[in-house]
Amino acid sequence: MNEKVFRDPVHNYIPVDNPIIYDLINTKEFQRLRRIKQLGSSSFTFHGAEHSRFSHCLGVYHLARRVIGIFEKKYPDIWNPEESLLTMVTALLHDIGHGAYSHTFESLFGTDHEEFTQKIITDSETEVNAVLKRVSPDFPHQVASVINHSYPNKQVVQLISSQIDVDRMDYLLRDSYFSGVKYGEFDLSRILRVIRPLENGIAFSSDGMHAVEDYVLSRYQMYMQVYFHPASRAMEVLLKNLLKRAQELYLDHKDFFRQSSPHLVPFFENQISLDDYLSLDDGVMNTYFQTWMTASDKIDKILADLAKRYTNRKVFKSISFEEDDSEKLAVLRDLVKSVGFEPDYYTAVHNNFDLPYDVYKPDSQQSRTQIEMIQEDGTLIELSQLSDLVRTLSGTIHGDRRFYFPREMLTSGGLFADSKTNFQSYISNKRFKDPKEAGQ
Amino acid sequence: MNEKVFRDPVHNYIPVDNPIIYDLINTKEFQRLRRIKQLGSSSFTFHGAEHSRFSHCLGVYHLARRVIGIFEKKYPDIWNPEESLLTMVTALLHDIGHGAYSHTFESLFGTDHEEFTQKIITDSETEVNAVLKRVSPDFPHQVASVINHSYPNKQVVQLISSQIDVDRMDYLLRDSYFSGVKYGEFDLSRILRVIRPLENGIAFSSDGMHAVEDYVLSRYQMYMQVYFHPASRAMEVLLKNLLKRAQELYLDHKDFFRQSSPHLVPFFENQISLDDYLSLDDGVMNTYFQTWMTASDKIDKILADLAKRYTNRKVFKSISFEEDDSEKLAVLRDLVKSVGFEPDYYTAVHNNFDLPYDVYKPDSQQSRTQIEMIQEDGTLIELSQLSDLVRTLSGTIHGDRRFYFPREMLTSGGLFADSKTNFQSYISNKRFKDPKEAGQ
Amino acid sequence: MNEKVFRDPVHNYIPVDNPIIYDLINTKEFQRLRRIKQLGSSSFTFHGAEHSRFSHCLGVYHLARRVIGIFEKKYPDIWNPEESLLTMVTALLHDIGHGAYSHTFESLFGTDHEEFTQKIITDSETEVNAVLKRVSPDFPHQVASVINHSYPNKQVVQLISSQIDVDRMDYLLRDSYFSGVKYGEFDLSRILRVIRPLENGIAFSSDGMHAVEDYVLSRYQMYMQVYFHPASRAMEVLLKNLLKRAQELYLDHKDFFRQSSPHLVPFFENQISLDDYLSLDDGVMNTYFQTWMTASDKIDKILADLAKRYTNRKVFKSISFEEDDSEKLAVLRDLVKSVGFEPDYYTAVHNNFDLPYDVYKPDSQQSRTQIEMIQEDGTLIELSQLSDLVRTLSGTIHGDRRFYFPREMLTSGGLFADSKTNFQSYISNKRFKDPKEAGQ
Amino acid sequence: MNEKVFRDPVHNYIPVDNPIIYDLINTKEFQRLRRIKQLGSSSFTFHGAEHSRFSHCLGVYHLARRVIGIFEKKYPDIWNPEESLLTMVTALLHDIGHGAYSHTFESLFGTDHEEFTQKIITDSETEVNAVLKRVSPDFPHQVASVINHSYPNKQVVQLISSQIDVDRMDYLLRDSYFSGVKYGEFDLSRILRVIRPLENGIAFSSDGMHAVEDYVLSRYQMYMQVYFHPASRAMEVLLKNLLKRAQELYLDHKDFFRQSSPHLVPFFENQISLDDYLSLDDGVMNTYFQTWMTASDKIDKILADLAKRYTNRKVFKSISFEEDDSEKLAVLRDLVKSVGFEPDYYTAVHNNFDLPYDVYKPDSQQSRTQIEMIQEDGTLIELSQLSDLVRTLSGTIHGDRRFYFPREMLTSGGLFADSKTNFQSYISNKRFKDPKEAGQ
DSSP: OOOEEEEETTTEEEEEOOHHHHHHHTSHHHHGGGGSBTTGGGGGTSTTOOOBHHHHHHHHHHHHHHHHHHHHHHOTTTSOGGGHHHHHHHHHHTTTTOOTTHHHHHHHHOOOHHHHHHHHHHOTTSHHHHHHHTTOTTHHHHHHHHHTTOOSOHHHHHHHSSTTOHHHHHHHHHHHHHHTOOTTOOOHHHHHHHEEEETTEEEEEGGGHHHHHHHHHHHHHHIIIIITOHHHHHHHHHHHHHHHHHHHHHTTOHHHHHHHOGGGHHHHTTOOOHHHHHHOOHHHHHHHHHHHHHHOTTTOHHHHHHHHHHHTTOOOEEEEEOTTOHHHHHHHHHHHHHTTOOHHHHOEEEEEEEOSBOOOOTTSSSOOOSOEEEOTTSOEEEHHHHOHHHHHHBTOOEEEEEEEEOGGGGOOSGGGHHHHHHHHHHHHHTTOBOOOOTTO | OOOEEEEETTTEEEEEOOHHHHHHHTSHHHHGGGGSBTTGGGGGTSTTOOOBHHHHHHHHHHHHHHHHHHHHHHOTTTSOGGGHHHHHHHHHHTTTTOOTTHHHHHHHHOOOHHHHHHHHHHOTTSHHHHHHHTTOTTHHHHHHHHHTTOOSOHHHHHHHSSTTOHHHHHHHHHHHHHHTOOTTOOOHHHHHHHEEEETTEEEEEGGGHHHHHHHHHHHHHHIIIIITOHHHHHHHHHHHHHHHHHHHHHTTOHHHHHHHOGGGHHHHTTOOOHHHHHHOOHHHHHHHHHHHHHHOTTTOHHHHHHHHHHHTTOOOEEEEEOTTOHHHHHHHHHHHHHTTOOHHHHOEEEEEEEOSBOOOOTTSSSOOOSOEEEOTTSOEEEHHHHOHHHHHHBTOOEEEEEEEEOGGGGOOSGGGHHHHHHHHHHHHHTTOBOOOOTTO | OOOEEEEETTTEEEEEOOHHHHHHHTSHHHHGGGGSBTTGGGGGTSTTOOOBHHHHHHHHHHHHHHHHHHHHHHOTTTSOGGGHHHHHHHHHHTTTTOOTTHHHHHHHHOOOHHHHHHHHHHOTTSHHHHHHHTTOTTHHHHHHHHHTTOOSOHHHHHHHSSTTOHHHHHHHHHHHHHHTOOTTOOOHHHHHHHEEEETTEEEEEGGGHHHHHHHHHHHHHHIIIIITOHHHHHHHHHHHHHHHHHHHHHTTOHHHHHHHOGGGHHHHTTOOOHHHHHHOOHHHHHHHHHHHHHHOTTTOHHHHHHHHHHHTTOOOEEEEEOTTOHHHHHHHHHHHHHTTOOHHHHOEEEEEEEOSBOOOOTTSSSOOOSOEEEOTTSOEEEHHHHOHHHHHHBTOOEEEEEEEEOGGGGOOSGGGHHHHHHHHHHHHHTTOBOOOOTTO | OOOEEEEETTTEEEEEOOHHHHHHHTSHHHHGGGGSBTTGGGGGTSTTOOOBHHHHHHHHHHHHHHHHHHHHHHOTTTSOGGGHHHHHHHHHHTTTTOOTTHHHHHHHHOOOHHHHHHHHHHOTTSHHHHHHHTTOTTHHHHHHHHHTTOOSOHHHHHHHSSTTOHHHHHHHHHHHHHHTOOTTOOOHHHHHHHEEEETTEEEEEGGGHHHHHHHHHHHHHHIIIIITOHHHHHHHHHHHHHHHHHHHHHTTOHHHHHHHOGGGHHHHTTOOOHHHHHHOOHHHHHHHHHHHHHHOTTTOHHHHHHHHHHHTTOOOEEEEEOTTOHHHHHHHHHHHHHTTOOHHHHOEEEEEEEOSBOOOOTTSSSOOOSOEEEOTTSOEEEHHHHOHHHHHHBTOOEEEEEEEEOGGGGOOSGGGHHHHHHHHHHHHHTTOBOOOOTTO
16 A cells, blocks of 8 residues: 555654554544543643543554564564564554543443453454454454463564553653653663564663663653642542442432433443443543533532532642551541531542562562563673662552542631631641642 | 643743632633644644643743733833733633634534633623633723724734734644644744834834744645645535534434434524533534434434544545636536435535735725834834745735545445546546645 | 664764765764864854764765665665665765865865865775775766766756755754754655655655745745854954965965964965865864964964954954945945054955755756656646745845944944944944844 | 843753853853863764853853742842852853863863863953953952852852752753753753752752652763763773873973974973963864874874874774773783784773762761752751662762773784784683674
């Protein structure tokens, strides 16, 4: 086919010259990714970060294509070009099963976006599956096996999913670009110069150690500065409380929800078909919330109020707390309740932690995902053996625990004047940390 | 108040230290702009251009603030600092009345986003209005009068709306950044060094002529390369045909539309309240289309099919034609009809033209909006007198006429085999231009 | 050979995998380009623009390599890969004959940097020649013939030298980057997508018209804003007057110049060997000036003073004048003389003009260098036929005439108080334009 | 005065509106910085890094001006605006005493660029001193005392010189920009938002911890990847050996050196006046080397050969070694000698180490330079207490020891065939690390 190109702010031109890739992009399942934001609630904090999973997935495909181009040219003995299409396709489709606000849905309704990724790829009803079968009857399952890490060739698996894969490489650059911070930038050109296929995996030439180290640090910084931002998490807990409330109301108000938010009903009933799942996107969810916000005063004040808060970005405030602060939190919840806010829906605890770099423990069950460096004599050495900084991050969990509550608890005047005083003096006395709401 | 900042990819930090500005940003009417894409259908062509009007409006406010800061410091005798808040507020709110797909709605339903901007600002029911009245009872009307150009001080009016205003400056930079092209970039720092208030307007020091000229050329390039892109316009005509079909079906299927797309009903009935208007955003519209797509097979095949094409980005193809080609177009419409596509909904004519720079004609009714340069001796001279290039663009209309039709007309095989041949040979014989679909 | 890379701020990595290219870079003649600034006196105005011809020449090689890579892959029937090495080598060496302050030297001593380029390539004494002959005995002459446009295959000639060649493409991007202006940026990726070899030349697909138009406009802007900057030209006229003075003093002070500035003597005597020529670089010239500045008070006050002014950047001031102002300039020269400045050395006239785009005139002698666009039907059309803006620039000469004089003429107090008044009132009365010294 | 601006690639516009600053920039001592490269030999490895100390010093001034502007506005009670001019002037002049290849000169001739900085500022013969005295008779000494850390107000001292000062902030950004790597970039905007004056020093708000941490890591990366690059160090050792040889030859060849390299003679004689010092710049040094290269065959073959190698970038090769490898190095030196290269001039040991972050030890003599963070309750905490990563870098010395030798030792054929084999097999057997020459 004639080469097509997509103009991309991160990678400039993204060329497509394989009809399978092009036709996959044009399936309805892939086009649907245009309607799902890559960073979910983060765009409420970083207003530029409104980019979609569509743009990220194209970027991941593009990086896979670049890496493969290098492997085919520089390592023809180690890389089998017959794996190339599989790698590019999997890169493109690795997130195809993401839904609106996936993480919240998963914790609330027990869905699993990776399971839906598998279904979209292997279910004969999808357009994606139809395109994939044009390669070979078995191709959809090959793609699925790469995604669930069971594909035998670990070169392909690790390119798509490991601690330094094309997915992470794209999202660090992309999320930096759109959020307007620079923390996620790393030296992609140098990484591409030192990446190498092994017999059964991926490694990096040790003279690129500092470039790889810098990548690990960039990832850490993005978690600290963007992904774990307290204000974004405030929107996530609000969303979760809102959906939890809706689910609880569902039994007594089936008609209301069937009419106002039909595609959520299967989730409430825990009978989710692929079609149901694919029907939900950011716009559909927001439309439901807007309906709840205006139409549900008769149904439930809390539902309506939470929907309004979410839609209009009335963000909860928060404090960070320590692991053994549970008694103090109980006091705070009581204070919140004392002014009329139901704590189950107006407060939340949110823990965000990340393992910036994870060293393989030979006796553990987990698959081997640490970053391997190739030394001059051909032996492999694990990255944290070479880098003090990476070793510092290894196995250390970073993040914090936060307690969320309505902004009104800190506002003077009105109904809440007294308890506000109580609330505020309590968090001062107990020396809770109350960081400024970052980003704004 | 403590200064708050918004991290912006285009301007880095956008500081807010005025509580009126901050509270306006937090109104529900302003937060709603997060749910409306700045470039509408263009993101179907430039996938990075998914930024919202929210981000643009913050940027316009920021540029207004920067210009005013310069005026207050460098030209205290000419610029009245009492106009500063008005200017910043108007910059922030100038697009508050934009709805989803405004241009299509305006041409189809006769709405006017500027009229809704006026309403949101002056209607006592809105949160925006409540905040504005805290400045003074008359303040909302002052803001409204700047937007409709009736405000007496033309310094303020021209900063907000003229051929080189803070609105255009932000959108050129922003649309460039997010679409990933560089064509809209210009030398903002230099423009800010040479911009000056006049007694009754805005001008630029003539030693910045080349920077201003470059700005005009950048704007021209963005029109040619991004805003007028044939594929984006294909999505616009598809959207228009879809909504037109819905409106025509409404009379006979009121229940269906009341249930599936309640907030569109007032538009079909031509009785649009402010609340109705504000209820529509991109997500709501897309949700309606998804409902039509799946639920309306019983209602109307064309509606369902067009909704599917729009949702899944099945873009129409197009050719450009000349003003006197109407007979040829009639032939093409007949050929489209001959294979079963109703031409009223499956074809369209779309003309896109822009006047990249418009010289003031003293005898015309229009307000004076050309760009004035101040020479060393203090006299003013209109930009196109100094720049051959701007003069070339002056009053010249750029753009083209395109005829859109289903992609199937060019596909071989299937039902359309014969007429496809006819269609394709006809457009070849008649030497229609058929440029490659840009962007991809 | 193993691929080597050069880290380049403009093109990121510049790979070299051909030993001929690598060995050419390591010749002493090529390394010498590190000691010659790309923009000569412009770095006195744009202090970032201190980059060398070495960096530019690597960039030109890199662009040639990219274009050839595209031609080999996309147009194997039209581009002969046997021309590829020749093209890359010529790109690398096209400026090898540039000396320190070439333009000033050429106008003063009648040298010609293109002639020295030919010599360096073909003279059997050079390291460059030795490397080139490893390709074939005739190879140096082939390279030389591309540079002097006599090589039969115009594809190669036009890639290296035409109105849109790899030389111009690199210097626009590079000079923009280092000077810190953005005016020279253009859409390189798109240009590389639409460039095509013809049977006997180079052309661009017409759907890239706006990208090519933008390139022409960027080039125009760089001339207007950077290359023609009055302050840079002030340093050029000062340098020229300084060297002119030295040459005139030479006859009476041979010993002084032989000792203080040995490598200039051959220029004064008009017997310049290749070795002499290659011995001069920016640092050597500046060293001579510093010697003249301190040691020559006994020889000549004017020489010492001009050397000081140049070394310490005491830039002349200037006014622009019209073609028929020669009588007025005579008055100004007299005023300069009246306070003790010898006008032949303390004033100068400098005309800077450029033809931003030059249409081929079929009856002229010049070689065909306009930009050709390929239309969909395969026919060629010259760019200015498609672009109003380029047509406006075509054949129009842009630039201005300036009269330079000592800054002291505008300073109050001291010796010059009275004549200053006269000088200043004269230029005011005669309405000379006296633009602010740009850049600072 | 009217504001003047310098166009800067890193900071865009650098405004100057104080006549003292402007006149300092125009002194001959400051203009001389245009002739000294910021990174010395690094431009032989990173060819873009040809920027001068002039550009860096302007940048440092600019950052000082920005910080002060923030302090004056946000902390009027803590920052005394009477210190502002002093701070900006010192920022501008902090490197005024740098000479060509300062570090090599200092280790060889015992000069001290900080001592010359003091002299240039306080010596009544300099133009700089004359400008400074216009502020007050004591002003030059105030500036000097900030530079030598004896000025009582530590706010000023730490802004100019501490682990996070305006000097380091500019050079990280600038060296990144010009070398074309991104490692030195950090979030300047955020640093400027969190920097605060203390009663007697500078600190950073603790909610900016990650931005400061990122700055420390960026600095570490620049050392590892750019400043310690083996190829740049190869040029430094070559330069040092060359100058050492010259110095040793001086006694027997005074006439030759007086004529060929007059401004070096005072260094050979260890009687260096300020004028002597200021006469040397990069161009003067290179001119001398070029003279030695061609003219000195009769004097000394080694001098001529080393001068050629330096001028034409014939870079030494190197291996890294361990602290206790001295016996092995002796073997290598013997092998180098066995083929006719005098080891004292053709080999070298070069150790490069840096302390990326240095925690204050209360019992040590050193001044307090660690980075202090201000917590919400107002108490100070040292950065490495908050950041695991910074603590990892604290007090850890990074870098390596390298042994340099002629590239010919690894070349096959010619005179060196046998010893080459010996040399190469020895370094293989002994498992010396022989990293590829980075950068190329």
